[in-house]
Amino acid sequence: MQIYVNCKNESEGGIPEWAIVELQGLIQTKKQENSSATVVGDMHYFNRNRHPVLVLGHHILNGKEVKLEHPMAVFEKIVIEDRTSYKVRAVVKKKILFKSRPKPIISNVSDKV
């Protein structure tokens, strides 16, 4: 049996490059209904060293932009009339890695937005 992987890409600049944001653990939201989008957090970069910082709820995570040792492909499984194939949607060459322990934000009550 063989399953075809289509690597043809229609976009002009070649295959898109996506990114991975790597976090330790799992992100959970308290939101119950799931019909709309949910903000997870704000990511900034420091001018000084270009390091990313992610504000995630009550936590600050300091991270690093890392070139992947091996690039990754993003395959999409497509099933049409019981026939499965894959399409390459993007490649990933870099990730934003947050591997240190999150630091809590200590704030005054009046600062609460």
Place this chain on the structure above:
Amino acid sequence: MCDNPDTMEYGEFRTPEEVRKIIKTAKLQESELTEITQVLRFPEPAKQNNNLRLMLLDDVLLKEIEAGNELLFKGDQDENVVLCTNNKTYDVKEAETSNSLLLVPELLFAASTGLDETLANNSMEDSDTSFDKSNSSLNKSTESDDGKPPRKLEHKDIINTFFTYYEVKPCKPRLTKLRKLLDPTRYQGQELEYAIDKSKLLNYDAIFDKIQASKRELLEEFEKIQTIEIDGFYRLLEFDYEFRVLSYMLDLIDENSWLLDRISKEVTIDSLKELVPIPILEAMFRFYTTESVLEDGVQYYQYKEDKVCKFLARVLLKSAGKFNLVEFLQAWRYSVPEGMITDESMLSGIALVDKTSTPKVVWGFAESDLPEEINERFKILFQTKPKWSVDQISPYIECYATEKLNVNALLTKYARASTQDGIRVFSAKHMK
């Protein structure tokens, strides 16, 4: 890790003001940050894509993908899946990570998020005295936002979160199945075609579908095991039939008084086309000859001496049992076309010689007759002959060698090394 009771966190969008407040709350200095803030979101369920998979690539695969070439996953239910390019095969394995991998299309890396414009903003603020600063007391930060343009935001959706991905490793194509697929329909001559089960005949597409190999590797194997396309189906020749055809071909050398390097392809095919189907003649000629000289615009060929001699040795050794070595070598010498020279070293991989017995003996021992499973095979090898030199055993275990694990490494793993009369020999790991 992230759960904030603050209701704002659950919104669909951030406003520039909200982002600015969070920057302050987090005790970050906006002036130290690049221009654009990216707001990561879990998109609405319809925009999440659960059909995505991540796969690690090597440089070759990355280039294939960037060039837009097609790839194939191959494998039946009972096989580990492989990934094939046009000419390479990769083993595919699933790997896990305890970290969350959030896949974000169009995420900006630092270099694309703009340089800080604090200096420009500060000078603007200084000149703009009419601006109402009455709300500045709300800002605990020493830095003032007033007069600053709104913070630039981009919302980026996490298309999916991954805890697994696929790893690939270049591997040998899995070709042993090919012989098994083709064995039941071996061609034995036109007169015996009626006996062939036509439902077992396979064309290229059917074979390619079943064999875990790339196109180029499959075509190479077709040539290596001498597969011939007859009426659209790929066939092997039955041993006796191959001998018949080869004998017809070799007999022409004598009939036409050809020099060994002046074999004519045209005459060969023309003389035998009544006896043997042309596709078989063409293929047999290709298997057994190489181009020799070009004379007056005519290409001449010569038979591959090694290959012809080996085949004829197999013919002689075919009947079971051991042969007197001296007698065998003599019969063999007479069986090959005049001018070709047989040599005992050609027997490597097809026969074994025992020089310790009286008289010395030789018997057929073909790689293709051994079990596929490596432990089983070593067992049989050491049962047949307790001690092997590397050269002797290589033809029988070469098929397991990979780039990383060569024949010597295989021997280190599956056999015991010792030295006998100054030669390194290998014997069974566990003596009985």
